[in-house]
Amino acid sequence: MHARKLIAAAAAAGALALAALPAADAAPKGKSVVIRDNRFAPTSVSVAKGATVTWAWRGKAAHNVHVSSGPARFTSPNKVSGSWSRRLTKKGSYAIVCTIHPGMKMSLTVK
Ligand SMILES: [Cu+2]
Structure with missing residues (x-):
């Protein structure tokens, strides 16, 4: 009886340890960029x-x-409010610009 209780406790502990591990297909942590007049924040x-x-x-x-150079190209719509998201599936360095204000630039690195 005692041994059986120990085994049950060990099995329960093992299940808890497994549950604490992140799922293999969990998405990497995302990031947010704020767009103001006229800059991206952060710029990197x-x-x-x-x-x-x-x-x-x-x-x-x-x-x-707008991606001006990088392993993948994309351009958001012109917007004044709201948000727009992009999932990055290609590694590398992306140079991003606002085509309306070419002085607005940021860099994005996907590792
Ligand atoms: Cu702009």
Whole structure:
């Protein structure tokens, strides 16, 4: 009886340890970038492959998010409010600009 209780306790502890591990397919932690008039904040972001980056518009003028060079190209709509997200599935360095204000730049690294 005593041995059986010990085995049950050990099995329960093992199940708890497994439950504490993150799922193998859990998405890497995402990051957020705020878009103001006229800058991205922060101007440099690094995420793991598979993570999602969300841009949130907080200014008064229209802005967009455009990859000018990088392993994948994408362009957001021109927006003045709300947010837009992109999941990054290709590793590398992305140079991002607002095409309306070419002085607005940021870099994104996907590792
Ligand atoms: Cu802009």
